[in-house]
């Protein structure tokens with residue numbers, strides 16, 4: 001089992017490289033899901049998100065959690081391990097934010113309805129049909145598992161509008177970690 005310091009897990013923000021680190025399928029008993037899953041929900045609720053992928057807390061596993069219910073009760077909690085989107089139908093436009101890029105909201109076109117399959121917290125396979133916000137959240141979190149961020153899905157014109165804010169996040173991050181010029185280039189080659 002991989003040693004993870006669960007108490008130290010927290011949101012990883014753009015442009016941190018772990019958001020761009022290739023993910024691997026979760027194997028049974030490789031991570032302690034009984035600890036990891038509640039921790040993921042805890043962090044998601046703390047930052048008032050509706051979904052959270054493992055890459056957003058620095059873990060490159062194919063797992064995300066979500067709860068799109070308004071009252072955030074437990075029955076709205078869904079866990080997706082090694083998920084796949086099987087079908088997409090129609091389109092929806094809407095503003096989307098990301099806990100890893102706080103303060104940025106951009107309009108992104110997504111499929112209106114999707115069918116997905118995944119393993120749940122007990123490693124049982126399930127299939128789900130989702131629409132509207134739930135479908136949007138699943139597509140957003142799937143993107144995280146494939147290292148795609150909302151800023152990769154916007155038009156050049158949209159990107160110009162938020163470029164100053166992104167630059168500020170990059171500068172703050174690079175200063176915090178004392179990044180070399182070479183490392184900055186490696187991080188930024190992933191997009192923007």
Ligand SMILES: [Zn+2]
Pocket residue numbers: 097098099100140144
């Ligand atoms: Zn996100």
